[in-house]
Amino acid sequence: MEKSLIFMSAYLERFNVIHVHVAKQYYGGIIEQFYLKNMLTQELSSTRIVYDYEENDWHIYQLMVDNLYLGTPFTILNNHGLSCALETRGIVNDPMFDHLFAYDGDDLGPTYTLEETTFKVWSPTSHAVKLQYQLNGRMETIDMERQTQGIYKVVLKKDMEGARYIYWTCNGDQCLKTTDPYAYASTANGAESVVVNPKKFHKILKMSFPLKQKTDAVIYEVSVRDFTSSKSIKSKYRRQFLGVVEKGLTTKNNQIAGFDYLIDLGVTHVQLMPIFDFATIEETKPDLFYNWGYDPSQINVPEGSYCTDISDPYSRINECIDMVNRLHLSGLRVTMDMVVNHVYDVNSSSLERLVPYYYFRNDDFGHISNGSFCSNDINSECFMVRKYIVDMCKRWQKIYGMDGFRFDLMGILDIETINTIQRVLYNKDPNCLIYGEGWNMNTMLPDDRKAMLDNQAKMPNISFFNDQYRDVLKGSTFTNEHVRLGYLSGNTDLFDEAQAVISNQHKFIYPEQSINYVECHDNATMYDYLKETLDEDEETRLKRQKLLNTAVILSQGIPFLHCGQEFARSKMGVHNSFNSPDNINQVDWDRKDEMMDQVYYVKNLLKLRRKNNGFRYTTKEEIEKNVNICHLSNGVMIYTVYQTQGEFKQIKVIFNPKRESTYYNLSAKDEVIITTENAIKQEYSNLLIEPVSVYIIAQR
The missing domain is CATH 2.60.40.10 (Immunoglobulins)
Incomplete structure (x- = not known):
């Protein structure tokens, strides 16, 4: 309808309050009396005008009425004979609702x-x-x-x-x-929901061994599409669920790729970027567009472009289950990226159409909150919104076998919702890992109720992406900032800050609350960042890549790696590749072959972490007692862990991010076990610490 022809509209704002908007071009907007009409009984009743004011081209009236029963159609009539339907709006924000x-x-x-x-x-x-x-x-x-x-x-x-x-x-x-937000299946592009028989869902295979402590986890972020998108590997299930777990894939040099490589690497958790149904892929022609998937359409069903037969509603369900099962059989746990903070299009969302204004934060004037920068924020504090989020997490745990969830823009959600999710899922699986982006988002929610990093003391069982860790060690991330280098990219003035984030003693209640990362799907890859911000040759740049990977894997807390980070993944300098084509986003398995030195180095670090408890402490007290960080020389760090469990009783990690060398005096018991250098240069007991290098020295 042409909006200029709408002369009157009415909204139920509370159980006894109606706002009526009358256009000034209609009798100057002056109304003396309004009536309420029950469209089922045709009963007509008077209303009381208790307040009125003007706003732009409208005269707005507040009416008081007797309590209305929702579920009954009403209209509003004015004394000039014009009527309009009564719509529900702010009533959903009434505490009684x-x-x-x-x-x-x-x-x-x-x-x-x-x-x-x-x-x-x-x-x-x-x-x-x-x-x-x-x-x-x-x-x-x-x-x-x-x-x-x-x-x-x-x-x-x-x-x-x-x-x-x-x-x-x-x-x-x-x-x-x-569509039905609780449906199990869908037709292509979420056009219709589909009735399916849950007995035909494949059974999930649970992990056969426990996660003894959260700091045992090493999270590896993977996009289903990107993982097998490259034509350099001959995948039968390219860009699909089954491609993630396809055995026998090799590079042009006949080296392992894909699933076999993933198993061999030594991580513990695969974090899947969005695998629920998202909006901006044409599921019947998945090659037509690209998107990461942070544009949710239906979080109740898997993404259709990732299955082999979009016409079969069971295909997306069972192939997703099969993918998780095969990862479990290989010893890998699976977490999924849960994007519940917003939807792609609020107006077409099933949630908004079922209960307008309820599921998304708004004020009494219908102005919608936009802390997500996606034109809507989920209203997680409301009972049925929280229930829906919890129910969907339970579904992905029960039907698809998920071992945990990473919450996108978790600061949009409220603390009680996140703690409820953790409690409910933990009751079913004590190994469940819940973590997310704890940024302070500008949403319509008081700061003290946001599930953000600054409130971590109220969420002791939740882990958070540690952006302070990222920025201190790598450097400032966003292109609109004046670029500030991090400690490991050469700014040794940040030694004290680097010491704090590596030991993880100060910011969090427990070390496991810190997800340590320097690269993820967002922003430039680490290799691209170093290339863009540092005037250094390729050899030096790759040495810094090793420094940063060393810190991520061996710091106290939970390491997080972006797929390909271990072989210096590049996205050709694109910072935000959410809708860039496949040639930008694909995992380049040929590059893995070119960077095998980097890969072997990361594998050795992961093995060292796995076999030595000193890098996986669970309390601040353990860290304070067993971890020491000091200067070797100005700007060069010695990070020492002491332990009673593992291969060694003492391990020193020497970080030299400077372009000058220094020396370390080896004792008779010292053994150099890992280094970024191809050869160790030693003069008597003096070990040469090369520029931009890492040396790991242990005592048995």
Whole structure:
């Protein structure tokens, strides 16, 4: 409808408060009396105007009415005879709303048996919901029955497997179609939900051994698409779930690639970038566009472009399960990137269409919060929003076997929601790992309730990406900043800060709360960053790559590696490649062959960490007692760990980020076990510490 022709609109803001907007071009916007009409009974009642004001081209009236029953269609009439439908808006922010309508049942969505399927959807602000489905070539539309707490329900007494369906939700004078946010399956591009038989889902294979402590974890970030996108490997399942776990892939030099390489590397956790259904890939032609997937469409089902048969609703489900199962069989745990802080398009979201204004933060004027910079923020504090997020995490844990979750822009969410997720998932799997981006996002939520890094004391079981660690060791990340180099990129004035982040004694309650990283999918890769910010030759740049990888893997806390970081992955200088083509984002397995020195170095570091508990302490007290960091010479660091478990009783890691050499005096018990250099230069007991180098020295 042409907006300029809308003369009046009405919104239910509280259970007894209505705001009516009247255009000034309609009788100057002056109304003396409004009436409320029940469209079911045709009953007409007067209202009281308690306040009015002007705003731009509108005259706005606040009306008081007796409590209204949601689920009944009403219209507003004025004394000139004009009427409009009453829409629900701010009422969902009324504290009474959750009290009256919160539903804690576990049966939302379709409940399938061979004999019947029950459909349940929560839509308390709708005055009608219809189920429209197609089965065996026939389409039917059925009115759903309103239950208590705003639930709409219908039971169909037949075998509904394979039925494609949508809901029509009626609010005010419009009915909108939407998919089911609790459906298990979907047609291509999320056009319709699909009824499936959960007994046909493949069974998950759980890990056979426990994660003894969180600091045993080494997280490796992988994009399903990027992992097998390169044509240099001959994958049968290129860019798909099954490609991630395809054995026998090799490079042009006949060296292992893909899944076999992943197993051989020595990490413990594979973090999958978004694998839920996201919006900006055409699933019937997945080569047409590229996107990382941080544009959620349906977090209740896997992404369709990653399966082998988009026409089969079981394909995306079972192939995703198979991928996780094969990773588990190889000894690797799996975490997934859970992007619940926003959706791609709030207006087309099933959540917004089922209960307008409820699922996304907004004020009483309908202005939406935008701390995510994606034009919407999830309203996680509301009961049914929190329930939905928790339910989806439970689903990915129970059906797909996920061992943990990485929350994108976790600072958009509230503390209670994140702690609830951790508690619920931990009850099912004590090895579950919950972590996320704890940035302080500018969302409509008080700072003391945000699940952000500064509130880590309120979330002792949650881990956080440590941006201080990244910036102190590598340097400032964002291109709009004046580039400040980090300690390991040559700014030795940051020695004290580097000492603090490597030992991890100060910022967090527990070391396991720190996810130590210098590279992830966001921003430039480490290699590209060093190339862009430092005037150094390739040999020196690759030495700095080793310095940074050494710190990430051996610091106290949980190491995080971006796929390909261990062989100096490049994205050709692109800082934000979220929609760049495959040739930018693909994992270049040929480069791995060219950088085998880097790969072997990282594998040796991972082995050293795994076999020596001194790099995996779990308390600040252990670190204070067993870790020491000091100067060897000005700007050169000696990081020493002492331990009673492992290959050695003492290990020293010497970091020299300077372009000058220095010396270390070896004792009779000292053994140089790892170094960035090809040859060790020693003069009597004096070990030459080369410029831009790492030397790891141990005593048995």
